[in-house]
Amino acid sequence: MKIPPRCPQANAYAERFVHTVRSEVTDRMLIFGQRHLRTVLDEYAQHYNGRRPHRGQQLHPPQPDHPTADLTDERMKRRPVLGGLINERERAA
Incomplete structure (x- = not known):
């Protein structure tokens, strides 16, 4: 099914994802060519699909590295994604 041009309401799910990527990644970075853009989008897609908490x-993330536990009393370590634009947290050793 073809979507009419300039009609974002026709495909709300794709438009929401594009808005999310723009606001979280591409509006905050300088992209130096197509190869750089693909690298950035691949890394963001891994975070978005696997490590991001889903309501x-x-x-809980869909693919956690370890079982999720109560972390109120534990020390956390920050792991930057995309050069620090996004931060993932994990237990400190």
């Missing part, structure tokens, strides 16, 4: 799963 539909009670803020």
Whole structure:
């Protein structure tokens, strides 16, 4: 099914993802060519699909590195993604 041009309401899911990528990544970085853009988008897609907390799963990521536990008393370590634009947290050793 073809979507009419200049009609973002016709594909709301794709438009929402494009808005999210723009606001979280491309509006905050200088992109130096197509290869750089693909690298940045690949890294963001890995974070977005695998490590980002999802509201539909009670803020648990779909592919956690380890079982989620109560972390209120534990020390956390920050791991930057995309040069620090996004931060993922994990238990400190």
